[in-house]
Amino acid sequence: MWYPGHISKAKRKIKEFLKAVDTILIILDARAPLATTAFERELFSGKKVLYILNKSDLADENYTNLWIKKISETSPVISFSKDEPVNKIKKFIKSFSKEKLKETRVLIAGVPNVGKSSIINKISGRKLAKTGMAPGITRGLQWINLGNVKLLDTPGILYSKLFNKDIAAKLLLIGSLPVESIEKYDIITRAYELFKDELNINKSFEEFLEEYGKQRGFISKGGIVDFERTKNNIFKSISEGKFGRFTYDKEVNLWMQK
Ligand SMILES: Nc1nc2c(ncn2[C@@H]2O[C@H](COP(=O)(O)OP(=O)(O)OP(=O)(O)O)[C@@H](O)[C@H]2O)c(=O)[nH]1
Numbered sequence: 044m045w046y047p048g049h050i051s052k053a054k055r056k057i058k059e060f061l062k063a064v065d066t067i068l069i070i071l072d073a074r075a076p077l078a079t080t081a082f083e084r085e086l087f088s089g090k091k092v093l094y095i096l097n098k099s100d101l102a103d104e105n106y107t108n109l110w111i112k113k114i115s116e117t118s119p120v121i122s123f124s125k126d127e128p129v130n131k132i133k134k135f136i137k138s139f140s141k142e143k144l145k146e147t148r149v150l151i152a153g154v155p156n157v158g159k160s161s162i163i164n165k166i167s168g169r170k171l172a173k174t175g176m177a178p179g180i181t182r183g184l185q186w187i188n189l190g191n192v193k194l195l196d197t198p199g200i201l202y203s204k205l206f207n208k209d210i211a212a213k214l215l216l217i218g219s220l221p222v223e224s225i226e227k228y229d230i231i232t233r234a235y236e237l238f239k240d241e242l243n244i245n246k247s248f249e250e251f252l253e254e255y256g257k258q259r260g261f262i263s264k265g266g267i268v269d270f271e272r273t274k275n276n277i278f279k280s281i282s283e284g285k286f287g288r289f290t291y292d293k294e295v296n297l298w299m300q301k
Protein backbone atom coordinates (compact mmCIF):
# COMPACT_ATOMS: atom_id res chain seq x y z
CA MET A 44 0.00 0.00 0.00
CA TRP A 45 1.08 3.59 -0.69
CA TYR A 46 3.13 4.88 2.22
CA PRO A 47 5.78 7.32 1.06
CA GLY A 48 8.75 8.04 3.32
CA HIS A 49 7.65 11.56 4.06
CA ILE A 50 4.67 10.22 6.04
CA SER A 51 6.73 8.47 8.70
CA LYS A 52 8.96 11.52 8.89
CA ALA A 53 5.88 13.70 9.28
CA LYS A 54 4.66 11.59 12.21
CA ARG A 55 8.00 12.04 13.99
CA LYS A 56 7.87 15.78 13.36
CA ILE A 57 4.28 16.03 14.60
CA LYS A 58 5.32 14.33 17.85
CA GLU A 59 8.11 16.84 18.27
CA PHE A 60 5.80 19.81 17.75
CA LEU A 61 3.01 18.51 19.99
CA LYS A 62 4.42 20.07 23.13
CA ALA A 63 4.18 23.46 21.49
CA VAL A 64 0.50 23.23 20.50
CA ASP A 65 -2.70 23.63 22.51
CA THR A 66 -5.30 22.51 20.03
CA ILE A 67 -5.50 19.93 17.24
CA LEU A 68 -7.75 20.61 14.29
CA ILE A 69 -8.45 17.31 12.59
CA ILE A 70 -9.71 17.63 9.04
CA LEU A 71 -11.94 14.77 7.90
CA ASP A 72 -13.54 14.34 4.49
CA ALA A 73 -17.32 14.70 4.81
CA ARG A 74 -17.72 11.86 2.29
CA ALA A 75 -15.90 9.41 4.55
CA PRO A 76 -15.60 10.69 8.13
CA LEU A 77 -14.62 7.24 9.41
CA ALA A 78 -12.15 6.22 6.72
CA THR A 79 -10.40 9.57 7.09
CA THR A 80 -9.61 8.75 10.72
CA ALA A 81 -7.19 6.04 9.48
CA PHE A 82 -4.19 7.47 11.27
CA GLU A 83 -2.86 7.35 14.82
CA ARG A 84 -5.32 9.67 16.55
CA GLU A 85 -3.87 8.53 19.88
CA LEU A 86 -0.96 10.83 19.04
CA PHE A 87 -3.26 13.62 20.11
CA SER A 88 -4.69 12.21 23.31
CA GLY A 89 -4.67 14.74 26.10
CA LYS A 90 -5.03 17.64 23.64
CA LYS A 91 -8.12 19.61 22.79
CA VAL A 92 -9.34 18.13 19.49
CA LEU A 93 -11.68 19.91 17.07
CA TYR A 94 -13.03 18.37 13.87
CA ILE A 95 -13.90 19.82 10.50
CA LEU A 96 -15.90 17.77 7.98
CA ASN A 97 -14.38 19.30 4.90
CA LYS A 98 -15.35 19.13 1.20
CA SER A 99 -18.98 19.04 2.29
CA ASP A 100 -19.81 20.35 -1.20
CA LEU A 101 -18.98 16.84 -2.44
CA ALA A 102 -20.92 14.89 0.21
CA ASP A 103 -24.60 14.09 0.66
CA GLU A 104 -25.92 16.89 2.85
CA ASN A 105 -28.28 14.66 4.84
CA TYR A 106 -25.43 12.44 5.93
CA THR A 107 -23.23 15.42 6.73
CA ASN A 108 -25.92 16.62 9.13
CA LEU A 109 -26.12 13.19 10.74
CA TRP A 110 -22.34 13.08 11.15
CA ILE A 111 -22.22 16.55 12.68
CA LYS A 112 -24.88 15.52 15.17
CA LYS A 113 -23.03 12.32 16.08
CA ILE A 114 -19.52 13.74 16.39
CA SER A 115 -20.76 16.74 18.35
CA GLU A 116 -21.85 14.36 21.12
CA THR A 117 -18.17 13.97 21.99
CA SER A 118 -16.20 16.74 20.23
CA PRO A 119 -16.59 20.19 18.74
CA VAL A 120 -17.23 19.85 15.00
CA ILE A 121 -18.33 21.91 11.99
CA SER A 122 -18.75 21.15 8.33
CA PHE A 123 -16.96 23.24 5.76
CA SER A 124 -16.27 23.57 2.06
CA LYS A 125 -14.01 25.88 0.13
CA ASP A 126 -16.95 27.99 -1.04
CA GLU A 127 -18.08 28.91 2.46
CA PRO A 128 -16.99 32.08 4.28
CA VAL A 129 -13.81 31.36 6.17
CA ASN A 130 -15.10 33.23 9.20
CA LYS A 131 -16.92 30.04 10.13
CA ILE A 132 -13.56 28.36 10.84
CA LYS A 133 -11.96 31.41 12.41
CA LYS A 134 -14.84 31.75 14.89
CA PHE A 135 -14.78 28.02 15.58
CA ILE A 136 -11.06 28.00 16.42
CA LYS A 137 -11.23 31.20 18.43
CA SER A 138 -14.15 29.98 20.52
CA PHE A 139 -11.95 27.14 21.75
CA SER A 140 -8.79 29.09 22.40
CA LYS A 141 -7.92 29.07 26.06
CA GLU A 142 -7.67 32.77 26.65
CA LYS A 143 -8.76 35.30 24.14
CA LEU A 144 -5.63 37.41 24.49
CA LYS A 145 -3.03 34.69 24.67
CA GLU A 146 -1.46 33.08 21.66
CA THR A 147 -3.15 29.85 20.60
CA ARG A 148 -1.23 27.29 18.62
CA VAL A 149 -3.25 24.95 16.45
CA LEU A 150 -1.92 21.90 14.64
CA ILE A 151 -3.88 20.88 11.56
CA ALA A 152 -3.86 17.14 10.92
CA GLY A 153 -5.54 14.61 8.68
CA VAL A 154 -5.03 12.01 5.99
CA PRO A 155 -3.66 13.16 2.61
CA ASN A 156 -5.70 15.41 0.33
CA VAL A 157 -8.55 16.33 2.71
CA GLY A 158 -7.87 20.04 2.23
CA LYS A 159 -5.61 20.95 5.16
CA SER A 160 -3.40 23.37 3.24
CA SER A 161 -6.39 24.89 1.44
CA ILE A 162 -7.93 25.67 4.83
CA ILE A 163 -4.70 27.29 6.01
CA ASN A 164 -4.62 29.43 2.87
CA LYS A 165 -8.24 30.45 3.27
CA ILE A 166 -7.77 31.42 6.88
CA SER A 167 -4.66 33.44 6.14
CA GLY A 168 -6.17 34.98 3.01
CA ARG A 169 -2.94 34.22 1.18
CA LYS A 170 -1.53 31.33 -0.73
CA LEU A 171 1.06 30.43 1.87
CA ALA A 172 0.80 26.66 1.67
CA LYS A 173 1.09 24.57 -1.46
CA THR A 174 -2.09 22.67 -2.38
CA GLY A 175 -2.88 20.22 -5.14
CA MET A 176 -5.19 17.63 -6.58
CA ALA A 177 -2.96 14.67 -5.70
CA PRO A 178 -2.35 13.33 -2.19
CA GLY A 179 1.05 13.98 -0.63
CA ILE A 180 1.48 17.63 -1.62
CA THR A 181 2.63 19.00 1.74
CA ARG A 182 6.01 17.56 2.69
CA GLY A 183 7.15 19.56 5.70
CA LEU A 184 5.57 21.30 8.67
CA GLN A 185 4.88 25.00 8.33
CA TRP A 186 3.69 27.60 10.86
CA ILE A 187 1.29 30.25 9.63
CA ASN A 188 0.68 33.33 11.78
CA LEU A 189 -2.78 34.74 12.14
CA GLY A 190 -2.58 37.39 14.81
CA ASN A 191 -2.70 35.59 18.13
CA VAL A 192 -3.54 32.29 16.48
CA LYS A 193 -0.68 30.29 15.01
CA LEU A 194 -1.53 27.44 12.68
CA LEU A 195 0.74 24.52 11.87
CA ASP A 196 0.15 22.85 8.51
CA THR A 197 1.30 19.23 8.40
CA PRO A 198 1.61 16.59 5.67
CA GLY A 199 -1.23 14.09 5.37
CA ILE A 200 -0.65 11.01 7.52
CA LEU A 201 -2.03 7.47 7.34
CA TYR A 202 -1.62 4.17 9.13
CA SER A 203 1.46 2.53 7.65
CA LYS A 204 -0.63 -0.54 6.83
CA LEU A 205 -4.25 -0.34 5.80
CA PHE A 206 -5.55 -3.84 6.34
CA ASN A 207 -9.18 -2.97 5.87
CA LYS A 208 -10.28 -3.21 2.25
CA ASP A 209 -13.31 -0.97 2.75
CA ILE A 210 -11.27 1.81 4.30
CA ALA A 211 -8.71 1.65 1.49
CA ALA A 212 -11.50 1.66 -1.11
CA LYS A 213 -13.11 4.74 0.45
CA LEU A 214 -9.77 6.55 0.67
CA LEU A 215 -9.33 5.81 -3.01
CA LEU A 216 -12.79 7.16 -3.84
CA ILE A 217 -12.10 10.47 -2.09
CA GLY A 218 -8.58 10.87 -3.50
CA SER A 219 -6.59 10.28 -0.31
CA LEU A 220 -4.77 7.36 -1.92
CA PRO A 221 -3.40 7.86 -5.41
CA VAL A 222 -5.15 5.49 -7.81
CA GLU A 223 -1.84 4.71 -9.54
CA SER A 224 -0.52 3.34 -6.24
CA ILE A 225 -3.25 0.75 -5.72
CA GLU A 226 -1.88 -2.59 -6.79
CA LYS A 227 -4.54 -4.76 -5.24
CA TYR A 228 -7.34 -5.26 -7.68
CA ASP A 229 -9.80 -6.17 -4.93
CA ILE A 230 -9.51 -2.64 -3.53
CA ILE A 231 -10.29 -1.19 -6.94
CA THR A 232 -13.27 -3.50 -7.43
CA ARG A 233 -14.56 -2.80 -3.91
CA ALA A 234 -14.31 0.94 -4.61
CA TYR A 235 -16.21 0.45 -7.86
CA GLU A 236 -18.93 -1.49 -5.99
CA LEU A 237 -19.38 1.33 -3.47
CA PHE A 238 -19.52 3.89 -6.27
CA LYS A 239 -21.89 1.85 -8.42
CA ASP A 240 -24.32 1.48 -5.52
CA GLU A 241 -24.54 5.28 -5.28
CA LEU A 242 -25.38 5.69 -8.97
CA ASN A 243 -27.40 2.48 -9.37
CA ILE A 244 -25.14 1.40 -12.19
CA ASN A 245 -25.92 -2.05 -13.45
CA LYS A 246 -22.63 -2.91 -15.13
CA SER A 247 -19.57 -4.87 -14.21
CA PHE A 248 -16.40 -2.86 -13.71
CA GLU A 249 -15.03 -4.16 -17.00
CA GLU A 250 -18.16 -3.11 -18.89
CA PHE A 251 -18.14 0.29 -17.26
CA LEU A 252 -14.44 0.80 -18.11
CA GLU A 253 -14.96 -0.27 -21.69
CA GLU A 254 -17.86 2.10 -22.22
CA TYR A 255 -16.30 5.06 -20.41
CA GLY A 256 -12.95 4.59 -22.20
CA LYS A 257 -14.65 4.54 -25.59
CA GLN A 258 -16.74 7.61 -24.77
CA ARG A 259 -13.71 9.56 -23.68
CA GLY A 260 -11.54 8.35 -26.52
CA PHE A 261 -9.01 6.61 -24.27
CA ILE A 262 -7.94 4.19 -26.99
CA SER A 263 -4.52 2.59 -27.33
CA LYS A 264 -2.65 2.04 -30.57
CA GLY A 265 -4.27 -1.29 -31.34
CA GLY A 266 -7.71 0.35 -31.26
CA ILE A 267 -8.67 -1.14 -27.91
CA VAL A 268 -9.60 0.78 -24.76
CA ASP A 269 -6.61 1.86 -22.66
CA PHE A 270 -7.84 0.36 -19.38
CA GLU A 271 -5.09 1.80 -17.20
CA ARG A 272 -5.69 5.35 -18.35
CA THR A 273 -9.47 4.91 -18.19
CA LYS A 274 -9.36 3.48 -14.67
CA ASN A 275 -7.11 6.31 -13.43
CA ASN A 276 -9.33 8.93 -15.02
CA ILE A 277 -12.49 7.42 -13.53
CA PHE A 278 -11.18 7.36 -9.97
CA LYS A 279 -9.74 10.85 -10.22
CA SER A 280 -13.07 12.14 -11.54
CA ILE A 281 -14.99 10.37 -8.78
CA SER A 282 -12.72 11.88 -6.11
CA GLU A 283 -13.26 15.36 -7.52
CA GLY A 284 -17.02 14.92 -7.38
CA LYS A 285 -17.59 14.85 -11.14
CA PHE A 286 -20.15 12.04 -10.88
CA GLY A 287 -22.11 13.65 -8.06
CA ARG A 288 -22.19 14.15 -4.30
CA PHE A 289 -21.90 10.93 -2.32
CA THR A 290 -21.23 9.93 1.26
CA TYR A 291 -19.51 6.55 1.50
CA ASP A 292 -19.45 6.29 5.31
CA LYS A 293 -23.06 6.00 6.31
CA GLU A 294 -22.91 4.31 9.69
CA VAL A 295 -22.69 7.17 12.12
CA ASN A 296 -22.99 4.84 15.08
CA LEU A 297 -19.55 3.47 14.35
CA TRP A 298 -18.04 6.78 15.44
CA MET A 299 -15.90 6.36 18.47
CA GLN A 300 -14.03 9.08 20.21
CA LYS A 301 -10.58 7.80 21.10
N1 LIG B 1 -14.51 20.29 -3.83
C1 LIG B 1 -13.66 20.71 -2.90
N2 LIG B 1 -12.34 20.59 -3.11
C2 LIG B 1 -11.50 21.01 -2.14
C3 LIG B 1 -11.97 21.57 -0.92
N3 LIG B 1 -10.89 21.88 -0.15
C4 LIG B 1 -9.80 21.54 -0.87
N4 LIG B 1 -10.15 21.01 -2.07
C5 LIG B 1 -9.25 20.50 -3.12
O1 LIG B 1 -8.66 19.32 -2.62
C6 LIG B 1 -7.32 19.17 -3.11
C7 LIG B 1 -6.37 18.93 -1.94
O2 LIG B 1 -6.26 20.10 -1.16
P1 LIG B 1 -5.00 20.36 -0.21
O3 LIG B 1 -5.32 21.59 0.57
O4 LIG B 1 -3.73 20.33 -0.99
O5 LIG B 1 -5.07 19.08 0.73
P2 LIG B 1 -4.07 18.64 1.90
O6 LIG B 1 -4.90 18.01 2.95
O7 LIG B 1 -3.22 19.78 2.31
O8 LIG B 1 -3.22 17.52 1.14
P3 LIG B 1 -1.77 16.90 1.53
O9 LIG B 1 -0.85 18.04 1.81
O10 LIG B 1 -1.41 16.15 0.29
O11 LIG B 1 -2.00 16.01 2.70
C8 LIG B 1 -7.03 20.45 -3.89
O12 LIG B 1 -7.20 20.17 -5.26
C9 LIG B 1 -8.07 21.42 -3.39
O13 LIG B 1 -8.40 22.41 -4.35
C10 LIG B 1 -13.39 21.69 -0.73
O14 LIG B 1 -13.92 22.14 0.29
N5 LIG B 1 -14.17 21.23 -1.74
Ligand SMILES: [Mg+2]
Pocket residue numbers: 159160161173174180181197198199
Ligand atom coordinates in the same frame (compact mmCIF):
# COMPACT_ATOMS: atom_id res chain seq x y z
MG1 LIG C 1 -1.21 19.96 2.33
